[in-house]
Amino acid sequence: xxxxxxxxxxxxxxxxxxxxVLVGGASVSSGRCVGDVGGQxxxxxxxxxxxxxxxxxxxxxxxxSNGDWFNLFVRMTTLVNSTFxxxxxxxxxxTTDSWNIQEMLNGDFTxxxxxxxxxxxxxxxxxGIEIIGSAxxxxxxxxxxxxxxxxxxxxxxxxxxxxIALSTQRWDDFGGGTYTAGxxxxxxxxxxxxxxx
Amino acid sequence: MVLALGWYIVPYARKIFSNPAHPPVRYCxxxxxxxxxxxxxxSWNGVEVMGNRAIVKVKADTVTLGVLDxxxxxxxxxxxxxxxxxxxxxxxxxxxxxxxxxxxxxxxxNSRFPGNLGSYTxxxxxxxxxxxxxxxxxxxxxxxxxxxxxxxxxxxxIGVLDGEVL
Numbered sequence: 001x002x003x004x005x006x007x008x009x010x011x012x013x014x015x016x017x018x019x020x021v022l023v024g025g026a027s028v029s030s031g032r033c034v035g036d037v038g039g040q041x042x043x044x045x046x047x048x049x050x051x052x053x054x055x056x057x058x059x060x061x062x063x064x065s066n067g068d069w070f071n072l073f074v075r076m077t078t079l080v081n082s083t084f085x086x087x088x089x090x091x092x093x094x095t096t097d098s099w100n101i102q103e104m105l106n107g108d109f110t111x112x113x114x115x116x117x118x119x120x121x122x123x124x125x126x127x128g129i130e131i132i133g134s135a136x137x138x139x140x141x142x143x144x145x146x147x148x149x150x151x152x153x154x155x156x157x158x159x160x161x162x163x164i165a166l167s168t169q170r171w172d173d174f175g176g177g178t179y180t181a182g183x184x185x186x187x188x189x190x191x192x193x194x195x196x197x
Numbered sequence: 198m199v200l201a202l203g204w205y206i207v208p209y210a211r212k213i214f215s216n217p218a219h220p221p222v223r224y225c226x227x228x229x230x231x232x233x234x235x236x237x238x239x240s241w242n243g244v245e246v247m248g249n250r251a252i253v254k255v256k257a258d259t260v261t262l263g264v265l266d267x268x269x270x271x272x273x274x275x276x277x278x279x280x281x282x283x284x285x286x287x288x289x290x291x292x293x294x295x296x297x298x299x300x301x302x303x304x305x306x307n308s309r310f311p312g313n314l315g316s317y318t319x320x321x322x323x324x325x326x327x328x329x330x331x332x333x334x335x336x337x338x339x340x341x342x343x344x345x346x347x348x349x350x351x352x353x354x355i356g357v358l359d360g361e362v363l
Contacts, residue, residue: 018254038218039218040218040220049282060335066215067214067215067216067219068216069214069216082334090222092214092219100222100224103331103352105332105334106332106333106334106335107220107335108221108223108333108334108335109220109221109222109223109333110209110222110223110224110245110333111212111222111223111224111225111228113227113228113241113242113243113253114242115228115231116228116231134353149359150242150353150357151352151353152352152353153349153350153352163220165218165219166218178348
């Protein structure tokens with residue numbers, strides 16, 4: 001199954017006006033997204049909601065240091081830090097990076113069975129999360145899923161977002177949306193003709 | 198190496214990160230034994246239940262299961278269709294005690310299981326144990342994960358969990 005199936009939403013060429021800040025902040029710097037503070041920077045696309053079958057992904061041209069972390073969210077129920085639920089692909093940077101899939105409840109995170117998976121990624125890689133039904137998967141550069149879990153708690157469409165922790169790492173080409181069966185992103189001509197949309 | 202199955206009741210804990218700014222994360226303590234289980238070519242999965250605990254099914258080498266037996270409460274049956282009639286009285290009492298420890302009332306337990314517990318199956322008692330779980334939230338002021346009294350449904354059934362680890 002192909003990943004991702006959706007197009008890029010933001011290449012961070014202008015500003016962060018399409019995003020809601022839940023904690024900290026984020027800015028555009030030299031065509032990339034960077035966290036504003038040296039701690040937690042939690043952001044999400046303001047509109048629309050996607051799914052329920054949905055995905056989110058981002059390029060990471062600059063990784064954080066050991067001890068930093070990276071999160072991507074799908075099926076976020078709100079854009080308020082103390083109340084949002086959903087699912088998260090979490091990567092903790094270390095000697096070897098550690099991957100987990102988590103359930104989020106009121107902004108509190110719980111690892112789901114299936115992890116951790118120890119796997120380093122390289123600066124420039126694309127990292128993504130996909131949820132189809134109750135099956136949640138994490139990807140590095142598409143291809144075969146790195147990690148998977150199952151959970152049926154949150155079944156509705158939701159927002160997508162993530163944590164760009166600290167001010168060292170950089171994001172580029174954030175994408176995602178409603179999962180497109182068939183694994184191919186519709187071309188503009190297909191969208192005009194109503195094919196694959 | 199001999200792979201076998203085991204059912205456990207396992208608590209959740211808070212994961213500690215080297216960076217104090219890292220948001221708190223809860224995890225099932227079975228996760229700490231993932232390297233052992235993976236090395237066996239085994240697997241595990243679980244469902245959160247009441248009392249900040251999970252019901253976990255593991256497939257691993259019998260030596261690894263022996264290690265887990267020393268860390269967590271093991272249900273002394275492997276097949277969910279098995280009758281509790283095959284257990285001793287003390288084993289059935291232990292199962293009831295562990296379920297009550299999760300936060301279920303004795304009246305609720307007795308209402309679901311009138312008479313001798315030996316007339317029910319492992320699926321019956323695990324399904325009861327997985328009938329709900331508690332809400333939780335992170336309290337920034339005290340830097341603690343608070344387990345609330347409000348409850349919500351569990352994320353999967355015992356039947357689904359049983360099929361995830363074969």
